[in-house]
Every structure is written in C-alpha cells, then in structure tokens.
Amino acid sequence: VWICGHSRKRRKGEPPLITGWLPFIGVTLDYVSNPLGFLRETQKKYGNVFTCKIAGKYFTFVTDPFSFSIVMRQSKNLDFQKFAVGFSQRVFGHADFNSSLFSESYREVHSIFRQTLQGLSLQQLTETMLGNLQIVLERGLPHEHDWLEEGLQSFTNRIMFEAGFLTLFGKDAGFLQADGISGTRICMQKAVQDFLAFDRAFPLLAAGVPIGLCAEAWQAREALAEELLHDKLHHRNCISDLIQRRMDAFDCMHLDETGKARTHVCMLWASQANTLPAAFWSLYYTLRSVDAFTAACTEINRVLSGQLINNQDQTICLSREQLDSMAVLESIIEEALRLSSASIMIRVASDDFTLTLDSGQTADVRKGDYIALYPQFIHLDPEIYPDPTEFKYNRFLDEKGQRKSNFFKNERRLKHFLLPFGSGASECPGRFFAVNEIKQFLALTLWHYDLQLSDPDATLFPDSTRAGLGILPPSRDVLLRYRKKTNTTTE
Numbered sequence: 252v253w254i255c256g257h258s259r260k261r262r263k264g265e266p267p268l269i270t271g272w273l274p275f276i277g278v279t280l281d282y283v284s285n286p287l288g289f290l291r292e293t294q295k296k297y298g299n300v301f302t303c304k305i306a307g308k309y310f311t312f313v314t315d316p317f318s319f320s321i322v323m324r325q326s327k328n329l330d331f332q333k334f335a336v337g338f339s340q341r342v343f344g345h346a347d348f349n350s351s352l353f354s355e356s357y358r359e360v361h362s363i364f365r366q367t368l369q370g371l372s373l374q375q376l377t378e379t380m381l382g383n384l385q386i387v388l389e390r391g392l393p394h395e396h397d398w399l400e401e402g403l404q405s406f407t408n409r410i411m412f413e414a415g416f417l418t419l420f421g422k423d424a425g426f427l428q429a430d431g432i433s434g435t436r437i438c439m440q441k442a443v444q445d446f447l448a449f450d451r452a453f454p455l456l457a458a459g460v461p462i463g464l465c466a467e468a469w470q471a472r473e474a475l476a477e478e479l480l481h482d483k484l485h486h487r488n489c490i491s492d493l494i495q496r497r498m499d500a501f502d503c504m505h506l507d508e509t510g511k512a513r514t515h516v517c518m519l520w521a522s523q524a525n526t527l528p529a530a531f532w533s534l535y536y537t538l539r540s541v542d543a544f545t546a547a548c549t550e551i552n553r554v555l556s557g558q559l560i561n562n563q564d565q566t567i568c569l570s571r572e573q574l575d576s577m578a579v580l581e582s583i584i585e586e587a588l589r590l591s592s593a594s595i596m597i598r599v600a601s602d603d604f605t606l607t608l609d610s611g612q613t614a615d616v617r618k619g620d621y622i623a624l625y626p627q628f629i630h631l632d633p634e635i636y637p638d639p640t641e642f643k644y645n646r647f648l649d650e651k652g653q654r655k656s657n658f659f660k661n662e663r664r665l666k667h668f669l670l671p672f673g674s675g676a677s678e679c680p681g682r683f684f685a686v687n688e689i690k691q692f693l694a695l696t697l698w699h700y701d702l703q704l705s706d707p708d709a710t711l712f713p714d715s716t717r718a719g720l721g722i723l724p725p726s727r728d729v730l731l732r733y734r735k736k737t738n739t740t741t742e
C-alpha cells in the first residue's frame with residue numbers, strides 16, 4: 252500500500268489537498284514520524300478540514316471537536332464495518348466476513364459484543380476477573396518483608412494478561428489442582444510472550460506489510476491460535492458468555508477450525524492490546540505522584556477496610572456499587588488514558604457526498620475516501636485541558652470529588668472531551684469492563700503491596716511509533732520494587 256499511482260487534482264468544493272513532494276507516498280513520512288505535530292501544522296495552514304495522501308490512500312481529517320458528532324452520525328454515507336473487518340481479516344487471517352457468504356451471520360456475531368459486555372454479563376465478567384486477579388497476585392506474592400524487583404511493564408503485563416485471559420477463555424481443567432497450576436503458568440508465560448511478539452509487529456501490519464513477511468509475528472499468532480482451537484477450549488472451565496456464544500456462532504457458520512481459532516486471537520488482542528498499556532500508565536502515574544497515591548490509597552482503604560477482618564480466606568469482594576463509587580481511581584484511569592491514547596477513528600465514504608461541519612463549512616467527499624478523526628487533538632488541547640501534558644490525578648473530579656464532565660472550548664461545552672474508546676459505530680464495547688478491571692488491578696496491587704519506582708524522577712514517554720493504534724505503551728520499561736504489606740487486614 253505504500254506505493255500507488257499518480258496523485259489526483261482537488262475539485263471545486265473539496266477540502267484542501269495535501270499530497271506532499273513525493274509522488275507515490277504523499278505525506279506518509281511526515282505523518283508517521285509525528286502524527287499530532289503534522290496534523291497541527293496542517294490545521295494551522297489549511298483549517299479544520301483537509302485531505303492528505305497517506306500510504307496511498309486519501310484521508311480527510313476533521314479536526315474541529317464540535318464536528319466529531321456530525322461525522323459520527325453519518326452512518327448512511329460513512330461505513331465503519333467494511334474497513335474494520337477488512338483490516339482484521341488481513342491481520343488475523345480469519346475468513347472474509349464482508350463477503351456475501353458470511354455478512355448476514357457475522358452481523359449476529361457482532362451483536363454478541365454488546366449483549367455480553369454490558370448488564371448482568373458485565374457484572375459476572377467483572378466478578379470473575381476479580382477472582383482471577385487475586386489468584387494470579389497471590390501466586391506471585393513474595394514472602395513478607397522481601398523486596399522483589401521487576402519492570403513495571405512486565406509486572407503489569409504478566410498479571411493483567413493472565414487474569415484477563417482466564418476471565419475470557421476460562422481455566423484449564425487442572426488449574427485448581429496443585430500440579431495443574433505450574434502447567435498453566437508455563438503455558439501462560441508462553442502465551443504472553445507470543446501475544447507481545449505478535450503485538451510488536453502491529454504497526455507494520457497496520458501499514459499493510461503482509462504478516463507472511465513478519466515471521467516472528469506470524470509464528471506467535473499461529474501459536475496463540477493453536478491454544479484457542481475449539482477442541483482445546485472445550486476442555487476449559489468457566490469460559491465467559493462472550494467467548495462461548497462466539498464459539499457457538501462460528502460453529503454454525505461452518506468455518507474451518509483454524510479460522511475459528513484466529514477469530515479468538517482477534518478477540519484476545521482487542522481485550523488486551525489497549526488494556527495492558529492503560530493499566531501500566533494508571534499504576535505508573537499513581538506511583539509517581541504523591542497526591543495521586545495518597546488519594547487512591549485513601550479511597551481504597553475506605554472501600555476495603557474492615558472487609559477482611561472476619562474473612563478466613565482473605566478474599567476481597569468489590570460490589571458493582573463499590574467499584575462505581577471509586578471516583579478517584581476512575582479519574583486516575585481517565586487521566587492516564589487521556590495522556591496515552593493515540594487512536595484514529597476511520598470511516599469509509601460509501602458514496603460521493605457533502606459533509607456539512609458544525610461551523611456551516613461544507614466539504615465534498617469522494618466515494619472510497621477515508622474520513623479520519625484524531626482524538627489526541629482534543630486530549631492535548633490546552634484550551635480544554637490546561638497544562639495538557641501534565642498528569643493531574645483529579646482532572647476528572649469536580650470540587651465535591653464527584654465525576655466531572657463539563658469541559659469547554661471557545662466557551663462552548665464539549666460533548667466529546669475524552670475519546671480513548673472511540674465513539675459511534677466503532678465505540679469500544681469492552682469499555683466498561685476495561686475500566687472495571689483496571690480499577691480492580693489498582694485496588695488490589697495498592698492494597699497488597701508496598702510499591703516503589705526505582706527512579707521516580709526519570710521521565711518516561713509513550714512509544715509514538717504506535718500512534719493511530721490505540722493506547723501507546725511506554726518507550727521502555729521502568730524498574731519497580733515491591734513487597735507484600737505486613738498486615739493488610741488492619742489497615
């Protein structure tokens with residue numbers, strides 16, 4: 252996709268067209284090296300709507316936050332599924348669900364997301380996650396008083412990946428037996444390594460490089476698929492409704508077994524690729540800021556204190572109401588997401604049409620062009636968020652300590668001020684579960700462990716080579732020292 256034919260000419264009524272000096276690749280290099288910087292510069296020169304030639308495709312960027320909902324509402328002219336399913340087929344190697352053979356039944360598969368990631372199913376999933384987090388944490392706890400050292404990213408990935416995997420895909424039949432535990436653990440270490448190896452290649456895969464040319468990523472994806480074959484999943488206990496219903500639906504569609512397993516790799520990626528870095532940043536910023544740390548611990552103590560005194564097995568329970576009441580943790584997570592999210596929302600024009608923006612300005616769009624929204628424009632806008640690159644743990648809290656949702660630009664209140672989960676047709680169906688599981692992770696780790704960053708003053712930046720792909724991971728890992736707290740029941 253990096254190479255395409257000659258550039259087109261701008262027609263009357265169309266937004267400014269920026270094709271760059273290089274005839275084949277357009278402005279791809281400028282965009283890839285610093286997407287936000289490039290888009291800000293272009294916006295300054297050409298205004299709130301402009302078309303760029305990137306990787307051989309024409310992208311019309313709309314940068315005015317008040318026009319975001321207008322784009323989102325254009326489901327008649329702007330299609331999300333075709334692009335998303337095509338991309339997923341190319342990267343994960345499953346069947347073409349856009350084809351007439353599958354498109355009808357895939358619509359039903361797609362509706363499973365919303366049915367199983369909200370309401371009662373969400374509650375069930377959240378409870379299972381809390382149990383699994385405690386099993387995984389308990390196993391890794393050092394003896395009292397012993398300090399352990401590990402990278403914070405490696406610590407977060409290890410715990411969140413395993414607990415999240417078990418929550419969605421269930422446990423090995425032998426998981427609860429003494430000898431089964433070690434077997435599961437080795438397999439889980441391999442699964443997390445495979446997941447990370449596959450995920451590392453994502454920027455290349457997203458840019459259109461065939462997975463066959465990324466040998467390590469291909470092997471890792473196939474190894475994960477091997478673990479998620481229906482034959483193996485049938486031997487696991489406590490599989491989530493989400494996965495069970497997808498398995499039943501794919502069985503009815505008569506896909507081949509590897510094809511079914513690859514759709515589960517896709518689901519595994521969706522459930523982990525953003526959650527792992529989001530959990531990392533949430534804990535990292537909490538440990539770096541004394542105010543955030545103190546406020547978080549006060550909230551966790553308020554919710555958990557007293558709960559364990561008469562509880563023999565020391566299991567922590569967090570009801571839905573308790574999780575919902577943790578406004579400080581929620582604000583920390585939202586602030587971490589604001590700073591680390593660099594997703595791009597893409598729609599494909601299904602016909603030629605005229606887009607009328609919030610200001611009344613119109614822009615003609617050609618069939619097949621991409622319309623792109625880049626939420627980082629909003630997330631790092633100093634008018635909406637003063638000192639936008641600073642972490643402020645209480646940015647999403649009002650004076651009463653309740654959730655804050657009034658943010659302004661040009662003295663107008665914004666409907667969309669935080670979009671790490673996308674919006675409209677592409678809004679993440681797992682968003683409630685994601686926030687719940689990160690809250691649980693923060694609550695349990697801060698409750699059970701003394702945690703210190705070895706070098707709290709060192710500055711850490713997000714890895715912007717992944718811009719456009721969601722939550723950016725850190726550019727490197729940082730050393731964490733941790734030990735079990737001496738007596739958490741009496742805190």
Ligand code: HEM
Pocket residue numbers: 335364521522523525526529594595596597671672673676677678679680681682684685686721722
């Ligand atoms: C889609 C963000 C966690 C399941 C998306 C999209 C975003 C997103 C931005 C839209 C992608 C696009 O426009 O192409 C996040 C973030 C998460 C997170 C920031 C964590 C902090 C999860 C979790 C699950 C999940 C935990 C499931 C358990 C999905 C699915 C889709 C999706 C299935 C595709 C939806 C569709 O095709 O309609 N996510 N996500 N996500 N996410 Fe999440």
